[in-house]
């Protein structure tokens with residue numbers, strides 16, 4: 001697959017690199033590293049992100065290569081620029097969000113580079129996918145490492161390492177393979193600083209966010225002898241802490257830390273006024289099955305749903321469904 005991908009890159013001179021909307025560390029890290037590689041080969045490479053590069057990923061782009069998508073401004077004719085348009089870290093064109101209409105109208109060769117488990121990609125001229133890889137950054141590492149004798153540039157090494165960290169949950173998830181650790185070891189040996197990377201990616205909370213977590217955890221609810229644990233956050237809680245909906249990110253990980261918990265939930269009043277739940281399962285309970293009952297979904301161990309109901313009523317319904325699912329999945 002990577003030889004095919006290298007041949008694809010060889011055939012093109014102006015390569016536009018994009019990733020899914022609301023870019024994450026893997027999509028951005030893989031794009032920056034690939035841009036380094038293409039520029040070193042004498043090619044023109046641009047990276048466009050939508051809506052923009054998140055604050056905590058700025059350190060991956062010290063050269064300021066990444067352009068925030070402006071469909072009515074500098075990117076009005078974006079579709080005409082590239083001879084190859086590559087979607088990184090996704091294999092469904094609509095995941096590009098606002099970039100999709102430009103992608104649809106381009107005459108460039110369209111390709112994707114991805115590691116997600118999906119049906120066969122549609123809407124591309126070429127597909128480069130490998131679901132055995134833990135991160136898109138791993139695919140880029142495997143592409144460039146044998147082709148670059150000696151050390152990678154510090155910029156490329158940092159970008160690749162951040163991608164590996166992002167998609168393995170800092171080497172905690174089940175995709176933390178021996179191969180990923182070997183790649184990380186190679187990058188650290190070349191000068192990447194693991195603690196600085198972790199701090200830049202994750203240790204970015206504001207006082208408002210920490211106060212919100214404290215307030216939410218003060219209301220921790222336990223059911224079924226602690227096998228189901230949840231917290232709930234209302235608009236009033238957000239206002240009282242001076243927090244925003246973005247500050248809810250990762251809060252569901254807190255009740256998940258309980259010993260013996262099988263399912264953790266975060267209930268909240270979403271920005272659109274609907275009641276929202278994020279469910280996380282440790283291993284055995286299928287929370288996707290729960291969320292599908294409420295018109296939502298996701299993965300078996302991480303799923304969500306939204307419903308037009310008062311928060312209290314929604315909590316009661318989801319709680320009943322979770323209790324059922326735990327009884328069903330754990331014999």
Ligand SMILES: [Mn+2]
Pocket residue numbers: 026027089115134135136167
């Ligand atoms: Mn990824």
